[in-house]
Amino acid sequence: IMTDKQFPKGFLWGGATAANQFEGAWNEGGRGPATSDTAIAVKPEDRKNMEEFAAPMTREKVEFAINDTEGLYPKRWGSDFYHRYKEDIALYAEMGFKTFRLSIAWSRIFPNGDDAQPNEEGLQFYDNVFDECAKYGIEPLVTLSHYETPVGIALNYGGWKNRKVIDLFVNYARTVLTRYQDKVKYWLTFNEINIMGISGYVGGALLFEDGKQNLSDMYQAVHHQFVASSLATKIAHELNPELKVGMMLARMQAYPATPNPADVMEEIKRDHENLFFSDVQVRGKYPAYTKRFFKENGIEVIFEEGDLEIIAQYPVDFMSFSYYMSSVARHNPEAGGESTAGNFSLGEANPYLEASDWGWQIDPIGLRITLNNLYDRYQIPLFIVENGLGALDTVEEDGSIHDSYRIDYLKAHIEQMYEAIEDGVELMGYTPWGCTDLVSASTSEMSKRYGFVYVDADDEGNGTFDRSRKDSFFWYQDVIKTNGGNI
Ligand code: BG6
Secondary structure, three states: OOOOOOOOOOOEEEEEOOHHHHOOOOOOOOOOOEHHHHOOOOOHHHOOOOHHHHOOEOHHHHHHHHHOOOOOOHHHOOOOHHHHHHHHHHHHHHHOOOEEEEEOOHHHHOOOOOOOOOOHHHHHHHHHHHHHHHHOOOEEEEEEEOOOOEHHHHHHHOOOOOOHHHHHHHHHHHHHHHHHOOOOOEEEEEOOHHHOOOOOOOOOOOEOOOOOOOHHHHHHHHHHHHHHHHHHHHHHHHHOOOOEEEEEEEOOEEEEOOOOHHHHHHHHHHHHHHHHHHHHHHHOOOOOOHHHHHHHOOOOOOOOOOHHHHHHHOOOOEEEEEOOOEEEEOOOHHHOOOEEEOOOOEEEOOOOOEEOOOOOEEOHHHHHHHHHHHHHHHOOOEEEEEOOOOEOOOOOOOOOOOOHHHHHHHHHHHHHHHHHHHOOOOEEEEOOEOOEOOOOOOOOOOOOEOOOEEEOOOOOOOOOOOEEEOHHHHHHHHHHHOOOOOO
16 A cells, blocks of 8 residues: 655665675785774674673784685674675666665775785776666665775784874875765765774774773874864865765664663663764764763873864765664662663563564664754764664575564564654764675674575575566665655
8 A cells, every 4th residue: 555654855865785704705806905804704693792892902813814724714704785785786676776875995906905906807897886876776775894804904004003103095085986976975984983992803993912902092093083174075076066075874762761860861871872972073072971971980182283274164965874772871880780781782672672683673663763863963864774684594495584574673663763754853864784684793693684686605604696577676665666655
């Protein structure tokens, strides 16, 4: 039945991926190794245990992993998008995608991170990908840095805590922005900029020489990324004011555990920790609560002259975020109930919500709450660039995949997006995560699937890597065709 629940005209329906989990071909086409290539697969029985993922990155670990041929490093082959991009983009066109989110692997362009010249073969690859999108009128949405930092940046610079990395990134950003300015209009600088330091494989490629994470290095690295992001925004706007640059936050909507004011205050603190990143990148200045937060946590950050001016002068044009779950804030965590797994951490379970097989709590209304909060706070266009359900799929004998659980999840979230738009929120688009199955960021499993398109590969990389359409493929095709009208 057609309802009147139409989304705004020009709404950007699509799907999202990232090079480090999707592209594969880690040592082809002149690509250099990336920190993500050192991420070893987590065993199914350890799914809810993020220890390996959250462990700090050390020189020994990286040097060992990058030369290791025995261990299981699934991000090295991903879903083989590198060789199958034409087929993948044709499937997106069949679903009616208006946009396709992908990232550029920095080490495909600058194999060591600091090379004097870019790698032409790498540049050509993305030209081919963008041309293929253009054939179908699909607008690419491109992340410059999505957990795929050249290993050289970690080993030779220690990662983003080193100020020199700003220049290296800006050089990379200038190269690709200049090259693709006529092919790509929408850009994101750093994927989930707040996930810095939680894992060495992601974010800041931070090497902790003594094996211990420290907050000063993490926030120093973030500060460098803020400056670098603003400089990339400046370059984009100088090339063409029509280019739109966004920031990207892993949004963690927190709820107070009880109406106890102490829990409500705890929730505000949690929110500050999360929104700190968008406060800086959207408003162009460090928020008022920074001083106390840095002081109480012993965080020392060196600001160089001119940094704050750059951040103030070039804020982002729009805000994008990933949304998977919400969390519970309690001032006395020891009194909390059962715990649940999260993107990158364990937290208290919300008794009103159900969880995925990986323990991620499912909260569609939380998306409406978050959209309202963010729009109230920033008053700039929002873009949901990740959302979805990681689940185990079963292939039937005839090859079909009945993923009604995925449809239910996405439908519930799209309904809440519609409500938020009715609330007045300006929402640019929606790109569910892993539109084609890809390797998990946290556990490096293939069996944690998000896609509308199935990839015939297992956790060890066995399989044909052939693509097939799940039930959700046809469902999403209809969602896009009716511009949300059939939800
Ligand atoms: C986001 C990341 O945190 O969550 C993606 O930007 C990631 O790279 C996604 O894949 C889902 O997480 P996971 O661990 O299930 O792959």
